[in-house]
Amino acid sequence: xxxxxxxVETASDVGPLRxxxxxxxxxxxxxxxxxxxxxxxxxxxxxxxxxxxxxQALLLILTRLREKNLWxxxxxxxxxxxxxxxxxxxxxxxxxxSTLSRRKDFTRRLASHKxxxxxxxxxxxxxxxxxxxxxxxxxxxxxxxxxxxxxVYSAGSAFRHLRHEFIGDAKPDWRTIQQxxxx
Numbered sequence: 001x002x003x004x005x006x007x008v009e010t011a012s013d014v015g016p017l018r019x020x021x022x023x024x025x026x027x028x029x030x031x032x033x034x035x036x037x038x039x040x041x042x043x044x045x046x047x048x049x050x051x052x053x054x055x056q057a058l059l060l061i062l063t064r065l066r067e068k069n070l071w072x073x074x075x076x077x078x079x080x081x082x083x084x085x086x087x088x089x090x091x092x093x094x095x096x097x098s099t100l101s102r103r104k105d106f107t108r109r110l111a112s113h114k115x116x117x118x119x120x121x122x123x124x125x126x127x128x129x130x131x132x133x134x135x136x137x138x139x140x141x142x143x144x145x146x147x148x149x150x151x152v153y154s155a156g157s158a159f160r161h162l163r164h165e166f167i168g169d170a171k172p173d174w175r176t177i178q179q180x181x182x183x
Contacts, residue, residue: 017055019044029062033077033090050080056174057082060181061144064130068122073099085171087131087145096142100132110151125150126157128180148172148180 019027031043040046050058058080065071073096079089100106100120111119113133117140122130129150135141148170149160164170172180 014052014056016050016052017047019047022047026059026062029066029071030058033074035076037077037080051082053082053174054080055082056178057086058088060086060146060174060177061088064146064181065144068105068130070096070099081145082174084173085145086174086177087143089141089143091139092142096132097134106130106132107152121147121150121152123152126153127183128177129153146172146177146180148176 022030027043030047034040034043034046037046038049040049047055047058058077062071065074073092074088074090075093076091077088078091081087101108105123106120107123108118108120111121111131111133113119115135116133117136119131119133121132127149128146129152131145131147133143133145147161148165149157151158151161
């Protein structure tokens with residue numbers, strides 16, 4: 001099985017992927033970004049050691065950030081989650097904050113959490129919207145994940161976000177995000 005940048009597995013019986021099965025395009029995009037993740041000595045070792053949910057989450061984030069022309073802002077991935085939320089913790093290249101600040105498809109409105117220093121929400125998507133967060137430490141910690149419902153798209157999506165994700169503490173898994181991205 002060869003996995004390309006346009007396809008992320010959807011079947012309920014998804015098995016683990018292997019680095020060698022990824023398209024050259026995906027391997028190139030991930031090269032250097034997984035090195036050191038959980039002590040891995042190579043990107044291949046790191047990817048192959050990921051649980052299925054983390055592999056799928058990584059590919060969803062990678063694909064979406066590439067669509068938004070933001071993947072180049074990710075220098076190194078330091079954590080991945082895919083079951084209780086879908087996202088990554090990462091070390092960015094220095095231009096990530098200024099890039100997001102200048103873009104009209106991202107806003108700082110409602111993007112910070114009480115335990116973060118700031119953030120950015122993707123505009124223009126009611127569901128499966130990107131949400132960047134950062135914490136001022138040395139070095140600054142950055143995260144990006146998908147929110148199931150966007151609090152900045154409309155009053156209706158803000159209400160769904162509040163009800164499901166804030167009050168209900170629901171965290172979508174990679175399958176849910178994948179379905180919403182295709183909708």
